[in-house]
Amino acid sequence: MTAPPQTTLDPVGPQAARILALDRTYLAIMVAVFVLVTAALAHALFRHRAAGSASDRFSPIGQGPHRAIIAATALTTLILLVLLAASVATGKALNWGSAADTMVISVRGHMWWWQIEYLDPIPSKHVQDSNELHVPTGRPIKLELSSSDVIHSLWIPNVHGKTDLIPGHINTTVIQIDKPGEYRAQCAEFCGVEHAKMALVVIAHPPNEFDAWLNKARQIPPPPSEPVTQRGQQVFLRASCPLCHTIAGTGAQANVGPSLTSIGARKTLGAGTMGNSPGALAGWIVDPHGIKPGVNMPSNVLPGDDLNALVAYLGSLK
Numbered sequence: 001m002t003a004p005p006q007t008t009l010d011p012v013g014p015q016a017a018r019i020l021a022l023d024r025t026y027l028a029i030m031v032a033v034f035v036l037v038t039a040a041l042a043h044a045l046f047r048h049r050a051a052g053s054a055s056d057r058f059s060p061i062g063q064g065p066h067r068a069i070i071a072a073t074a075l076t077t078l079i080l081l082v083l084l085a086a087s088v089a090t091g092k093a094l095n096w097g098s099a100a101d102t103m104v105i106s107v108r109g110h111m112w113w114w115q116i117e118y119l120d121p122i123p124s125k126h127v128q129d130s131n132e133l134h135v136p137t138g139r140p141i142k143l144e145l146s147s148s149d150v151i152h153s154l155w156i157p158n159v160h161g162k163t164d165l166i167p168g169h170i171n172t173t174v175i176q177i178d179k180p181g182e183y184r185a186q187c188a189e190f191c192g193v194e195h196a197k198m199a200l201v202v203i204a205h206p207p208n209e210f211d212a213w214l215n216k217a218r219q220i221p222p223p224p225s226e227p228v229t230q231r232g233q234q235v236f237l238r239a240s241c242p243l244c245h246t247i248a249g250t251g252a253q254a255n256v257g258p259s260l261t262s263i264g265a266r267k268t269l270g271a272g273t274m275g276n277s278p279g280a281l282a283g284w285i286v287d288p289h290g291i292k293p294g295v296n297m298p299s300n301v302l303p304g305d306d307l308n309a310l311v312a313y314l315g316s317l318k
């Protein structure tokens with residue numbers, strides 16, 4: 001996979017930037033406290049040795065060490081209040097309302113892949129995709145998060161903090177990405193044996209490029225035109241594939257596994273498990289458990305020619 005590493009230290013939108021600013025504030029204050037406490041400890045140790053007497057251990061309240069204790073308690077309380085205020089201010093800043101024209105994308109967690117739906121008031125404009133989240137840059141996007149099985153958590157470290165995907169409940173979060181590019185997201189809540197292989201590629205396009213992508217994604221792919229891809233489609237429809245997968249424009253309309261309508265254009269296979277290539281796809285179809293043990297896709301032993309045709313057909317779906 002070519003996406004840059006996930007990091008919270010390189011924010012590409014206002015939410016991650018706010019979280020990083022809070023992190024820096026906490027770090028600076030904590031470092032200052034650590035230095036002060038260490039200096040006070042060293043001072044006390046050396047002073048005690050130098051003085052060697054008990055004369056100042058019993059000074060009256062309001063003098064000597066008592067004054068220092070009162071001052072330190074007051075300072076500690078003040079620091080905690082400053083940290084609390086910074087935390088509350090960041091929480092408020094992250095809690096964006098969404099305007100009426102905010103784009104809404106549904107993200108549904110499955111063991112172990114992501115179902116993505118670009119919602120539109122006109123049903124024919126709905127787009128269904130998997131394991132890749134495309135967004136336009138420079139505008140807030142509302143994500144409606146849900147789960148079909150257990151609790152997952154969406155974490156795009158360069159973009160925002162984590163939000164859980166909970167069965168029977170819709171959580172929302174608003175993200176904005178200002179820098180075009182490819183970012184990696186990861187499920188951040190242990191959700192079973194393949195939790196680690198539940199990644200999501202997030203692709204931020206400049207607005208006009210995004211509109212072109214969305215318009216293309218709304219088109220139903222044309223029927224296969226070459227003999228090999230035509231044969232591949234027959235193999236797909238006759239095998240057990242349509243019981244779990246969707247390919248727009250065909251009889252395959254199930255949502256047990258990821259939609260394959262644009263599988264040929266996807267960067268990765270198996271929810272970020274490996275790069276997408278004909279060889280990887282063939283290996284995945286034949287032995288998904290060898291690559292992602294525990295995955296819900298069954299192994300498919302096919303004659304070589306059928307497998308090649310199926311891979312050619314799926315690769316043509318862009």
Ligand code: CUA
Pocket residue numbers: 109110112151152153187188189190191192194195196198
């Ligand atoms: Cu889904 Cu961890």
